[in-house]
Amino acid sequence: MNLSTTAPTFLRQPHIIRHRYSSSSSSYFGFSKKENYKRCRFIALASFSSSSYSLPELELPLLPFPKDQVLVPSEAKKLHLHEARYLALLEESLFQNKSLFVHFVLDPIAVNETLREASFAARYGCLVSIEKVEQLDVGALVFIRGIGRVKIVKFAQEEPFLHGAVVPVKDRILHEATELNPKVLQLKEAIQNLNSLEIKLKAPEEALLQTQTANSLNWAEKAPGLDCDESFVPSLAERISFAAYQPVSGSMQSELTKLQEEKLKAMDGKDTLERLRNSLEFVNNNISVVAAKLALQSLKGQ
Template identity: 50%
Template structure:
């Protein structure tokens, strides 16, 4: 199984009246191409309201393109994914994002279960475009999650969504010493998991997953020159997200567990809490990989 390849929602081409809605139980269709996946939702309908997390506190803001996804495709800071974009409107969104100084747009979730009448723009992640590979039809786009944001205003519906976003950052920790200690523990656990993963023998069709180590490497780098400083999480916050990645050999049930942990990580505003959960999650992954290694040695 190739993990980390996702697709963009196909929004309706009909005109909107400042509104967007989803069916209560949409059924996505995937089509794979060169490792990327494209996702469509049939039978979109318009509604009278587009809901979003809003804030009344004055905060720095950016106006950016918005790309919606289903709930099980949430993207967290530090994570890398590959998108296959091929519709004209999404390629136009990509062109705008690439032409900006920082090559950014917003990845967010439309959750039809968040409200009885309208979907909620939630789990929003500011992303940076790391690489683009042109294809005969569309392009494969490698993106990196940078930080959480809230959508506070929609300013455009056609040909793609654009909105005003503000940063969402963790609370300032009161016990920095304890947090530093736990971060070291998390980094050691991730290194141990990586050491186990590289010992796994996997089929040629299954790529050995090293996403956790990749995320940690990015999180440890300085990103002070990226965007407005107000949008950049602290290094501790960035590292706290790096644990919640899939690894080789995970079952569908285990992948669902990864998804639940990612949602919890996005909702938390405490770095220490997220780091502690990350340590527990990585250690559980180590047990899974160790068990698979033991079976391979038989």
């Protein structure tokens, strides 16, 4: 297996994405539009022990996002793709890769002013499944679902879109089911309570969907039917541990920022029980916030 970690991929021009969740200017890469960097390089951050060589690989299209748009397993997301190269990525994913591609974060790590070269690390990879596509007058609306964490171990193609090999990333088996199951049940109950409160909250029309957390939990409870190696699908407890990390109705910017911080922490972790505990704390905090908003809403309605 070629890990290609010592020979990063070099791109002659910054690979700027222009889908709904990114900036169309070069500021996306951590430098201003006025700065003309001649090339950028992508580094697949991979450190493997000898036992890791037995991990299954998938070679798939790769779609980069900024760090504040990390996708976690179980999360649903909607993309508006309209550029030709990303429509080509969509077509390949649908017809050659069983509706799969990889959502990952492109993280600026260094700028070499002498060589006018910027370096970017590929982090927080998530295997995604395309659930639905709606044709638009310009481009397509693509509904995706995060399946499980992956690590990019090789960049194989840069044009017309990124392509590379990934391996699964899963939690370490540190706890028995007897330890995990009670926390799983507590978290499910808390999410259901949160959803009940959210339904009562009258959010503005432009607010985020009220059932995102419940939607993620419903998906996590099922065994995803994917046509790929089962190693890429997290365990039930691991899937549910990620379901809590969704925005709630009428979230303020400070709350969304906190959510992103928690999502990054969840993606970095390898202990299912610890993530379940953190998720439960996060949901209970959201319950308190939504309950306070409901009380204020009730007072205004009097």
